[in-house]
Amino acid sequence: MTQTAETYLDKTELVLNMGPQHPSTHGVLRVILKLDGETVNGTDCVIGYLHRGIEKLAEARTYPGFAPYVDRLDYIAAVSNSMAYCLTVEKLIGAEVPARAQAVRVILTELNRIASHLLWLGTHALDIGAITPLFLTMREREFVLDIYERYFGARLTTHAFRIGGLPRDIYDGFQKDVLDFCDYFIPKVDEYAQLLTGNRIWVDRLTGVGVLNVADCKAYGVTGPMIRAAGLAWDLRKALPYSGYEQYDFNIPTCENGDTFDRYIVRMEEMRESVKICRQAVANLPDGPVMGKVARVLKPPIGEAYVGIEAPKGELGFYIVSDGTTNPYRVRVRPPSFINLQALDKMSKGALVADLVAIIGTLDIVLGEVDR
Amino acid sequence: MNPKPPATMQTTPWESELTSRLTERYGQAISEFSAYLGQNFLIAEPDAVPDLLEFLRDEEEFDMLTDLTAVHFPKREEQFEIVYILYSFSQNVRLRVKTRIKEGQKPQTVVPVHPTANWMEREVYDMFGIEFAGHPDLRRILMPDDWTGHPMRRDSALSNMDERWVQENLGIESGH
Numbered sequence: 001m002t003q004t005a006e007t008y009l010d011k012t013e014l015v016l017n018m019g020p021q022h023p024s025t026h027g028v029l030r031v032i033l034k035l036d037g038e039t040v041n042g043t044d045c046v047i048g049y050l051h052r053g054i055e056k057l058a059e060a061r062t063y064p065g066f067a068p069y070v071d072r073l074d075y076i077a078a079v080s081n082s083m084a085y086c087l088t089v090e091k092l093i094g095a096e097v098p099a100r101a102q103a104v105r106v107i108l109t110e111l112n113r114i115a116s117h118l119l120w121l122g123t124h125a126l127d128i129g130a131i132t133p134l135f136l137t138m139r140e141r142e143f144v145l146d147i148y149e150r151y152f153g154a155r156l157t158t159h160a161f162r163i164g165g166l167p168r169d170i171y172d173g174f175q176k177d178v179l180d181f182c183d184y185f186i187p188k189v190d191e192y193a194q195l196l197t198g199n200r201i202w203v204d205r206l207t208g209v210g211v212l213n214v215a216d217c218k219a220y221g222v223t224g225p226m227i228r229a230a231g232l233a234w235d236l237r238k239a240l241p242y243s244g245y246e247q248y249d250f251n252i253p254t255c256e257n258g259d260t261f262d263r264y265i266v267r268m269e270e271m272r273e274s275v276k277i278c279r280q281a282v283a284n285l286p287d288g289p290v291m292g293k294v295a296r297v298l299k300p301p302i303g304e305a306y307v308g309i310e311a312p313k314g315e316l317g318f319y320i321v322s323d324g325t326t327n328p329y330r331v332r333v334r335p336p337s338f339i340n341l342q343a344l345d346k347m348s349k350g351a352l353v354a355d356l357v358a359i360i361g362t363l364d365i366v367l368g369e370v371d372r
Numbered sequence: 373m374n375p376k377p378p379a380t381m382q383t384t385p386w387e388s389e390l391t392s393r394l395t396e397r398y399g400q401a402i403s404e405f406s407a408y409l410g411q412n413f414l415i416a417e418p419d420a421v422p423d424l425l426e427f428l429r430d431e432e433e434f435d436m437l438t439d440l441t442a443v444h445f446p447k448r449e450e451q452f453e454i455v456y457i458l459y460s461f462s463q464n465v466r467l468r469v470k471t472r473i474k475e476g477q478k479p480q481t482v483v484p485v486h487p488t489a490n491w492m493e494r495e496v497y498d499m500f501g502i503e504f505a506g507h508p509d510l511r512r513i514l515m516p517d518d519w520t521g522h523p524m525r526r527d528s529a530l531s532n533m534d535e536r537w538v539q540e541n542l543g544i545e546s547g548h
Contacts (some may be wrong), residue, residue: 047513047514048512048513048514048515048516051514051515053523053530055499055524056523056524056530057530059526059530060530091409092409094409218435218436218461219486219487219488220487220488221436221437221438221439221486221488222488232461234461239464240464299377301377301378301381301382302377302378302379302380302381302382303381303382303408303409304381304408305408305409305411306411306439306457306466306468308438315438317438317439317457319439319441319455319457321443324377324379329443329526330443330444332439332441332455334438334439334457338491339488339491339492342488342490342491371514372514
């Protein structure tokens, strides 16, 4: 069979599918690559494989009844989702959350940040070709999940908080478990750093890959560790504090270059900062009730509110419109993964296919949140 | 017995230096400056939105479009409310810009102003059927490409699905 001049081999651009079933796309993400040899000329993401219509489901649920669904967005950081949703509804109904509940919420979300970053670190390193860190990070993540299991009775989809506070007071020995974990964990971060930070292969694979500067981050709405790695010390826990974050002393780790290596450094430092916050919150845990005064049947007055929090992956926001009934009229999730993923095309132009794997890893996306 | 809750959104007027500058520049094109629960928003004419967002970005430092979404009110004449949530890093404040359009009306895209609006407008198109004029790549994003219907419209029931699509692609009878 003779080949015409129009065959793929003669064209300079080759179109290739990566995913939806691909180990380094972290779920069902399909990326259509336009390749010139090994160089990526452009990408087109095909998403929606995991779309479950969570925003639509909200319209048929009561306000408390929708709370368990938000865990299924970013299921690696279910507690953060719960935090954002509860804060938005509390804003709509004007509920006061008791100080003790706020502090426990902070501890649990910071533990969740650590768990989320650990899973990111393990899988990111695995994508690059370092297998060992995955086993180590999974081991440490287990301790966080154990605390969750003891407190929530669930490890992943925790249905963590209730509108107005917490479902129950903390169990006996909760503080000790958290402090034990903090003591245990810091040397482990050093261990990961020892394995990776100075590792020649790791540094060479990540440095200068997927650069995104501050102006690009703002233009593409990219938030979280990615904008901090580009050099902007912006963290919603400091900028617009919620749940009592203003009382804790912690730093916002930043870097300068905005490449994949810097994002690695930022997330590593964030885990240390989260430990600092946990320690302070446990040391100053107030006494008192864990549930505020909230009506048994929630009917927020007609109105709307947007509240965003610093989730492990970036700004997670809920925009809720109430029509005065028991069900939300409209729930809009502002998902950090969805919006950060949009920058993939920008970050991967001119990169190699092997770098693309690093870039998808560094975006730290969860497809449950991208597709909702 | 509690008093009956109010039947409209209890907004308070919002006045600041920013609102007077915007009134001066846009006049009648901005019909309302309000605040609800301490969150400021304004309602603008659809045609004025791209220029307004550009002005806010360049002159007032609202440099990030945090979110863009829509809300459907089937009983109103102007059925759709498009909501742009802006954030200013330097002033550390949020601002919501809202605009109202009728069924079939095509608002101008804001992708040239905020590239992040690309996927957000695609999602609004996918879920509500609002077409953005001038959008570089207006395709469905979450639902399948050949799906009919726009699921986030309030008059589309939760159980509503494109039975032809389900039959052809999944080979099952849906629901009935």
